[in-house]
Amino acid sequence: MAETTTHVAEPTRRDFLYIATGAAAVVGGATLVWPFVQSLAPDAATVAAGAPVEVDLTPIAEGQIVKVFWRGKLIFIRHRTAEEIKAAEDVNVASLRDPQPDSARVKEGKAQWLIVYGNCTHLGCVPLGQQGEYHGWFCPCHGSIFDTSGRVRGGPAPINLPIPPYTFTSDTKIVIGQEATA
């Protein structure tokens, strides 16, 4: 049996050309796909429109939630009451799905101002303020519950409402989209 099956043809120049052409086609094809895929990403105008926005906090009354947009994304600015702050702080952090103390979600000395993204971390609906078991937010779409710190406390949302980058430029003004520079 062995004698009849061991014959192996020598690689020829044609084999080399086949492989070289095939490899060039694969690399070329992948290179050509790249610009098409990249064209789907946020374009230059969209990125440029993401410049920081300044928000004056003075008209926001205690207990009020105001909606603003930055980079087309909804952001909640919540002027929290003393009870809401206390409720957010008096939580056993270890018991949370996405453990984070309230102090890590506000700026030091500005515990009354909670600034979070306004889209549910489940599938992006806008949760309703001052509703749900913890009077933080309740998402009407799929029932996620957030507390007065914007942390997920129930429902399908996997993580807390994220905090956008922002900085206080004075006691009553913030700039969203810009982190404080040291």
Add this chain to the structure above:
Amino acid sequence: MSAHPTTYVPKSAFGKWFESRLPIAGLIHSSFIAFPVPRNLTYFWTFGAILVFMLAAQIVTGVFLAMYYTPNAGLAFQSVEHIMRDVNYGWLIRYLHANGASMFFVAVYVHIFRNFYYGSYKAPREVLYILGVIIFLLMMATAFMGYVLPWGQMSFWGATVITNLFSAIPVVGETIVSYLWGGYSVGNPTLNRFFSLHYLLPFMIAGVVILHIWALHVPGQNNPTGIPIKSGKDAVPFTPYATIKDVFAVVVFMIFFAYWVFYMPNYLGHADNYIPANPAVTPAHIVPEWYFLPFYAILRAIPDKLGGVIAMGAAIVIWCFMPWLDTSKVRSTAYRPLYKQFFWIFVIVCFLLGWLGSRPAEGWYVIASQICTVYYFAHFLIILPVLGFVERPLPLPNSILESVMGVQKGGAGIPAGANPEPHSKG
């Protein structure tokens, strides 16, 4: 096609000249005129033709709508109202297209459950069947993107929720979503690309439909007995028998379609979609169109984001494995007394899931959705494989002819065990 070589002989000199250069007349003759069709097909077998009609109707109405529609986030809603109020018969074309989508899904669900009932997915029709599942997925994508185009509240929030499903993918999810949006949220770039794809996908569906029909013409159609054509007496030629029956069914279906279009054109939609898109407010009850509700209920039944998305995808992907999950050798449920009961329970569970998908995600609705979701998957993963081993099927007729005309001369029916086709494992 392959199973039925053409016997077409062109009559005219031009016909002969043309046929020897492009044998398309022979292809049509062998596929849609001389093609043998089981003589016992019921009206459930006309839904394929109804679906071809619906695809054509959607493409024609859609091409006209695209002439008057503006795919721009600032203008889209206005342009749809322009179609409704100013364009001559624009209201009719838009209502035909919007309700046509629902009619398309009505027909496809009948087609799918006919396939489930009569075991059409089993060998040798697995590829034909999987092509059908691919068409269904393309239909879902097309319908979803079409629903986004009017840029109302339901359009915007439906787009947000569905694109966010991809954010459940670990690590790369957020990047994928921003590439879908072309921005940091659903916006103008999203609307533009959805319009482009909504126009493209129906033609891709048409391409897969051709493959689907090609794959159908290799083994031929299944039929209510599930046993194959064994002699010429079991079959009739496609034309005129199937042609006229299909045309009649399409006409009856058009009456049903017209009822919705002319008497309750907005019944299947949501009033919220007549409110322009507002990224700051989500409608209180955000629900998809009726044809997505069972899958939406499965999504919401799982109290975990990634798990819910996987379960929803698996609910359709699992269909592809049915030819191998179903261990019974008998195709038609008419001869499977146990499976017949489970089939109807499955149908009821699907309707229940649809209803639960339309309810808010709270209280006992969630628990009921979870029970139905477990049953849905158990039907495929437990009931289908086990029944093939424990069920004792009824005796099959010897031929399609016998099932239609009764047993001919020669006395009593032959016992089940003597059937030429194996139908039972024990």
